[in-house]
Amino acid sequence: MAKKKQEQAGSEYTAGQIQVLKGLEAVRKRPGMYIGSTSARGLHHLVYEVVDNAIDEAMAGYCTEVETTVHADNSITVEDNGRGIPVDIHPTEKIPGVELAMTVLHAGGKFDKNTYKVSGGLHGVGVSVVNALSEYLEVEIKRQGTIYHQRYERGVKATELKKLGKAKGTGTKVTFKPDGEIFTELVYSFEVLSNRLREIAFLNKGLDIILIDERDGGHKEKYRYDGGIAEYVTFLRGARPPVHDKVCYFESSRPEAEIELALQYDQGFSENTHTFVNNINTHEGGMHLTGLKAALTRTINDYARRNGIFKKDESLSGDDVREGLTCVLSVRVREPQFEGQTKTKLGNSEVKGAVEAAVNEHLSTFLDENPRAARGIIEKSLQAARAREAARKARDLARKKSALEGGILPGKLADCSISDPAMCELYLVEGDSAGGSAKQGRDRGYQAILPLRGKILNVERARIDKILSNEEIRAIITAIGTGIKEEFEIEGARYHKILIMTDADVDGAHIRTLLLTFFFRQMPELIEAGYVYIAQPPLYRVAKGKSEFYAYDEQERDEYVKRLGGDGDGEGKGVRIQRYKGLGEMNPDQLWKTTMDPDTRTILKVQIEDAAIASNLFDRLMGDEVEPRREFIEKNAKYVKNLDV
Numbered sequence: 001m002a003k004k005k006q007e008q009a010g011s012e013y014t015a016g017q018i019q020v021l022k023g024l025e026a027v028r029k030r031p032g033m034y035i036g037s038t039s040a041r042g043l044h045h046l047v048y049e050v051v052d053n054a055i056d057e058a059m060a061g062y063c064t065e066v067e068t069t070v071h072a073d074n075s076i077t078v079e080d081n082g083r084g085i086p087v088d089i090h091p092t093e094k095i096p097g098v099e100l101a102m103t104v105l106h107a108g109g110k111f112d113k114n115t116y117k118v119s120g121g122l123h124g125v126g127v128s129v130v131n132a133l134s135e136y137l138e139v140e141i142k143r144q145g146t147i148y149h150q151r152y153e154r155g156v157k158a159t160e161l162k163k164l165g166k167a168k169g170t171g172t173k174v175t176f177k178p179d180g181e182i183f184t185e186l187v188y189s190f191e192v193l194s195n196r197l198r199e200i201a202f203l204n205k206g207l208d209i210i211l212i213d214e215r216d217g218g219h220k221e222k223y224r225y226d227g228g229i230a231e232y233v234t235f236l237r238g239a240r241p242p243v244h245d246k247v248c249y250f251e252s253s254r255p256e257a258e259i260e261l262a263l264q265y266d267q268g269f270s271e272n273t274h275t276f277v278n279n280i281n282t283h284e285g286g287m288h289l290t291g292l293k294a295a296l297t298r299t300i301n302d303y304a305r306r307n308g309i310f311k312k313d314e315s316l317s318g319d320d321v322r323e324g325l326t327c328v329l330s331v332r333v334r335e336p337q338f339e340g341q342t343k344t345k346l347g348n349s350e351v352k353g354a355v356e357a358a359v360n361e362h363l364s365t366f367l368d369e370n371p372r373a374a375r376g377i378i379e380k381s382l383q384a385a386r387a388r389e390a391a392r393k394a395r396d397l398a399r400k401k402s403a404l405e406g407g408i409l410p411g412k413l414a415d416c417s418i419s420d421p422a423m424c425e426l427y428l429v430e431g432d433s434a435g436g437s438a439k440q441g442r443d444r445g446y447q448a449i450l451p452l453r454g455k456i457l458n459v460e461r462a463r464i465d466k467i468l469s470n471e472e473i474r475a476i477i478t479a480i481g482t483g484i485k486e487e488f489e490i491e492g493a494r495y496h497k498i499l500i501m502t503d504a505d506v507d508g509a510h511i512r513t514l515l516l517t518f519f520f521r522q523m524p525e526l527i528e529a530g531y532v533y534i535a536q537p538p539l540y541r542v543a544k545g546k547s548e549f550y551a552y553d554e555q556e557r558d559e560y561v562k563r564l565g566g567d568g569d570g571e572g573k574g575v576r577i578q579r580y581k582g583l584g585e586m587n588p589d590q591l592w593k594t595t596m597d598p599d600t601r602t603i604l605k606v607q608i609e610d611a612a613i614a615s616n617l618f619d620r621l622m623g624d625e626v627e628p629r630r631e632f633i634e635k636n637a638k639y640v641k642n643l644d645v
């Protein structure tokens with residue numbers, strides 16, 4: 001008995017601490033379960049997780065500024081001016097509140113129904129997950145006139161919570177370095193971080209958000225939007241001329257949800273609706289979006305009917321009233337249910353009715369108070385309806401014709417011989433010459449080639465009837481076999497892999513973006529099914545005598561140069577470097593080895609968010625000015641390279 005007691009006294013760990021270690025171990029063993037992935041996406045998720053906590057403090061009304069810094073070594077600091085995480089000893093756990101937050105999974109907040117915490121998807125997993133996946137994490141708290149500090153290493157406490165000195169003001173500062181043992185990618189993308197932080201700033205009006213990149217001479221960006229999502233709509237509309245100047249904006253507080261909506265119509269032909277739940281982008285939509293769509297269709301039809309704008313049996317479909325619409329819907333829900341493949345679809349059915357009622361009420365008021373805007377919107381929708389009808393007639397005609405001719409495939413398509421779609425691949429190749437090499441280099445059993453000549457039509461700038469009269473687009477649609485839009489049928493897909501293969505230059509990036517935009521707008525289900533990919537041709541060939549290597553980026557190139565005994569800064573000692581400017585510079589054999597052979601190629605699966613971002617950014621900046629367009633294409637070329645983000 002006595003002996004046993006002694007053993008316990010000498011032991012380092014209490015039951016609570018053992019639980020903590022077990023929890024952290026679980027996170028480190030299966031990080032994907034907590035942050036989705038250990039690639040670039042997961043890496044960025046760590047920042048969002050920490051920033052989310054600061055945003056919660058801002059939403060509670062105690063924080064006005066959140067500053068994120070990327071340090072030279074890709075460690076991150078997030079600082080807020082909130083109340084500071086509590087430091088007092090927890091009554092039952094007997095450790096400081098901050099230590100609980102840092103070490104216990106899901107500590108705090110989860111059962112706090114008075115806040116809009118996020119309890120689904122990958123958000124809201126808690127800062128302890130960030131702690132567990134960081135080489136080190138340091139927290140500094142200013143509270144009650146004192147600065148407190150504590151350090152952790154791989155989630156384990158390295159120092160006790162200590163007082164550092166006197167504090168002015170209050171707040172929380174967290175610095176962490178993602179663990180190289182966990183993550184396969186350790187370099188932060190400024191582009192990705194700035195897009196998300198800007199989005200957060202739009203969604204939380206008046207909040208100051210700052211992003212600093214110390215890898216880039218301390219480059220600093222500040223986001224603050226006093227107009228909130230109304231300003232977001234203006235930003236998203238970009239260069240497209242508006243149908244009405246005033247953005248329709250309202251807020252509505254209901255028992256089921258707090259609802260905020262901003263919308264504006266423009267002369268463009270696409271729909272740009274972005275929906276959010278508790279600051280999270282609900283890419284897959286859900287109940288709030290369903291409510292919004294129902295209310296839009298009903299309210300606009302009602303208004304037109306009441307004001308005698310329709311000719312006798314005219315009416316507008318949902319698609320008609322959403323043409324040229326830029327819209328942001330942000331709802332706050334106490335207990336959100338996130339569903340769908342990427343957990344970005346709102347499942348709470350009570351939110352549908354709440355959004356529908358709020359939009360019915362406020363949109364009809366807006367139309368009544370702005371009759372010129374109302375006229376413009378309805379006129380625009382009627383034009384959309386007429387174009388849709390014309391396109392439908394043209395399609396019917398085409399269908400009858402192709403039924404007679406037995407469903408003719410495009411002449412330019414070099415099809416494969418196998419007929420099982422699950423095994424078949426379609427390469428969409430930029431240019432006839434690369435198309436020729438691909439045809440010769442491919443495995444004709446299961447690989448089909450469709451060369452695309454010249455510029456692809458920008459579907460953002462054309463109405464459906466014009467899109468369908470474009471030859472390149474028609475060839476793509478027929479080759480794939482699913483049809484588009486309302487007539488889309490995934491069962492019709494003739495290939496389960498569709499690979500976009502373009503040159504690794506600005507023009508190639510442009511064509512890739514146009515194709516992504518086309519898929520995103522006309523057949524999003526194809527992307528959702530995971531059928532759309534980007535092929536990755538190499539950028540360099542490094543050779544010496546009979547040995548040769550293909551490199552997909554500069555770093556890889558330098559590694560091969562070194563391996564072959566070349567000079568530190570390039571060629572020499574018989575090592576030759578060839579830079580590929582286009583696919584056409586590779587012979588069929590090289591193209592096969594580097595880009596088409598499933599055993600050696602790397603391909604990137606396109607995610608719906610990537611296509612959405614590419615399409616929206618593109619559309620926003622495709623005004624008539626050349627400079628922003630060039631800038632965008634250059635940025636986008638970089639972005640698509642990091643498609644995994």
Ligand code: 28G
Pocket residue numbers: 050051053054057078079080082083084085086097108109112172173174
């Ligand atoms: C800089 C990086 C990220 C944060 C706070 C402030 C409080 C807090 C955070 O409390 C425990 C659970 C629910 C109340 C709350 C301070 C109340 C009073 C806080 C952050 C206690 C967590 N005083 N600021 N957590 N809650 N900033 N920034 O993490 O019941 S986290």
